Amino acid sequence: MITPKIGKFALTAALGMVLALGASPAQAAQPAPLAPPAKAVAKPQPWWTHAVIYEIYPRSFQDTNGDGIGDLNGVTRRLDYLRDLGVDAIWLTPFYPSPNADFGYDVSDYTAVAPEYGTMADWDRLTREARKRGIRVLVDLVLNHSSDQHPWFRESRSSRSNPKRDWYVWHDPAPDGGPPTNWQSIFGGSTWEYDKPTGQYYYHIFLKEQPDLNWANPGLQKAMHDVARFWLNHGASGFRLDATPYLFEDTNWPQDPDVKSGAPVGLKPYNSNLPATRAALRGLRKVVDSFPGERVLLGENAISSIADLRKVYGAKGDEINLPMDFLYKDVAGLNASAFKARIDEAELKLDGLPPVFHFSNHDTPRQWGRFGDGRHNDRIARITAAMTLTLRGTALMYYGEEIGMPDLAPDELRGIPLGPKRKVADNRDPERSPMQWRAGKGAGFTTGEPWLPVGRSAASVNVEDQRADKGSLYHWYARLLQLRKTNAAMRSGAYIPLESGNAQVLAYARRDAAGNGVLVLLNMSGQPQTLSISGWPDRVPVSGGMLMSSEPGAVMDWQRPVLEPFGVRLVGFKGG
Ligand code: GLC
Numbered sequence: 001m002i003t004p005k006i007g008k009f010a011l012t013a014a015l016g017m018v019l020a021l022g023a024s025p026a027q028a029a030q031p032a033p034l035a036p037p038a039k040a041v042a043k044p045q046p047w048w049t050h051a052v053i054y055e056i057y058p059r060s061f062q063d064t065n066g067d068g069i070g071d072l073n074g075v076t077r078r079l080d081y082l083r084d085l086g087v088d089a090i091w092l093t094p095f096y097p098s099p100n101a102d103f104g105y106d107v108s109d110y111t112a113v114a115p116e117y118g119t120m121a122d123w124d125r126l127t128r129e130a131r132k133r134g135i136r137v138l139v140d141l142v143l144n145h146s147s148d149q150h151p152w153f154r155e156s157r158s159s160r161s162n163p164k165r166d167w168y169v170w171h172d173p174a175p176d177g178g179p180p181t182n183w184q185s186i187f188g189g190s191t192w193e194y195d196k197p198t199g200q201y202y203y204h205i206f207l208k209e210q211p212d213l214n215w216a217n218p219g220l221q222k223a224m225h226d227v228a229r230f231w232l233n234h235g236a237s238g239f240r241l242d243a244t245p246y247l248f249e250d251t252n253w254p255q256d257p258d259v260k261s262g263a264p265v266g267l268k269p270y271n272s273n274l275p276a277t278r279a280a281l282r283g284l285r286k287v288v289d290s291f292p293g294e295r296v297l298l299g300e301n302a303i304s305s306i307a308d309l310r311k312v313y314g315a316k317g318d319e320i321n322l323p324m325d326f327l328y329k330d331v332a333g334l335n336a337s338a339f340k341a342r343i344d345e346a347e348l349k350l351d352g353l354p355p356v357f358h359f360s361n362h363d364t365p366r367q368w369g370r371f372g373d374g375r376h377n378d379r380i381a382r383i384t385a386a387m388t389l390t391l392r393g394t395a396l397m398y399y400g401e402e403i404g405m406p407d408l409a410p411d412e413l414r415g416i417p418l419g420p421k422r423k424v425a426d427n428r429d430p431e432r433s434p435m436q437w438r439a440g441k442g443a444g445f446t447t448g449e450p451w452l453p454v455g456r457s458a459a460s461v462n463v464e465d466q467r468a469d470k471g472s473l474y475h476w477y478a479r480l481l482q483l484r485k486t487n488a489a490m491r492s493g494a495y496i497p498l499e500s501g502n503a504q505v506l507a508y509a510r511r512d513a514a515g516n517g518v519l520v521l522l523n524m525s526g527q528p529q530t531l532s533i534s535g536w537p538d539r540v541p542v543s544g545g546m547l548m549s550s551e552p553g554a555v556m557d558w559q560r561p562v563l564e565p566f567g568v569r570l571v572g573f574k575g576g
Helices: 025-029 072-077 079-085 120-132 151-158 218-233 276-289 306-312 336-349 367-371 377-390 463-467 473-486 488-492
Strands: 018-020 052-056 089-092 136-142 192-195 200-203 238-242 296-299 394-398 494-497 505-511 517-523 541-543 546-549 568-573
Touching: 072 079, 072 120, 079 120, 079 473, 120 136, 136 218, 218 238, 218 276, 238 276, 276 296, 306 336, 336 494, 336 505, 367 377, 377 473, 377 517, 377 568, 463 473, 473 488, 473 546, 488 505, 488 517
Parallel strands: 052 089, 052 394, 089 136, 136 238, 238 296
Antiparallel strands: 018 541, 192 200, 494 505, 505 517, 517 568, 546 568
């Protein structure tokens, strides 16, 4: 049933809420047939095309033996929590044996568990228990480099003729005896480290304790495939691939004309995304696909455009299943137009492949503080959550995001002595602080001395309190995750871009194959905003109900829709 239009909205009281979006008055007079929804998904898609993957920094999630360092048994202990929250999978950052120059991203044994995190038996139990709860577990695979303490590197550096010499990237000095090129590493300083006994330099795009593996060497490639097989045989559902752009270097070793000595650099044509990367990732994907059960590759890929991101999926979708969209993560500030541009572009240019949206991770300040204005952080956190979790594709969450855990403030870190638990200070410490399970000493994370301080915010920001409060951010997340599971449009429906008629308001819809769906309205400003939505692809009578609202019980005047400051609406609609 269609009623006369008022502005761009129409309403009938009889149907509760009925909207006609974007139809002109002339169109309103003559009912038009419903167009088939764009990109309707007919058959069930693999789980990873619409999953929520929760990143756990195991060191900071749950300690079970009182040493102040989280462990695998801690993750197992919290599986019921993760199931109740509603995540589909967890990604664990490295728990391999490591000298911890880069907290596990310097791997000294790829097929073992570091004693500080537990044992292989603990790992096996974790995956078994996770499976019982319908949760998959992804391992962080550090492909680009190992630790300089890895036996492979020890062998490689032992002599120029060692069979593993070529498993790493070695080069003769420049004629003046200096480094072969002027390239700078991501963590600062030259990418080259001189090895006196063998008279050559080795290459490292990250720390000097993280020598780059040579992916051009078939033996190394096979060894890495065997590492993948090891974890897949031990119940892993796939991998988060670390630092994939850097697997190959331009072996013409050009000088970088831009380099200012000592200045950190990022992606350069000579250090990243070399063509050989594509084939190497396809090779790894084949290994993963040869295992049953829809295993998956989630990729960390610094990219500078959507066109670059599209390449990472592989021309035939045969490389990384889920490359992270860092362009969305890096949008500066709460800006509806900037988000619309990013999201629409991903939808338009990724050929329908699942985008991977997220904001926070172990390398990036948490979204709570990044988007929060210091006064409305809780409301703003509901916007960023609602957006990421109602978009098509796969969403990543970072532990603690669901309760609005803030980063540690500088004064909370000041004066903390370095010791066996934290040998190096890291500028990413603030976003890696222990999970805040409850108020009180140790915050339910540890009974011992935590390796990083527990945030003082734990007194008021913790899981226990928020689970007891139905109006909390935790429950907002849990309801969003529930909606993703139970609502077909939210799960796998098409994304319908809309114009909100207001630069402060992001509006879009998700629509399933039957034409039913969810309208999403997000006011990204601290002022009330009036909307006038257009862009609906066809004349669609809309009825449904308020699925979620930042103002519980609020009734919207659909004849003159206004969103309150930082307001969120998720409105159900039914196709004609
Ligand atoms: C990735 C990881 C980061 C690590 C780096 C080197 O960017 O996310 O934590 O330091 O790779 O392995």
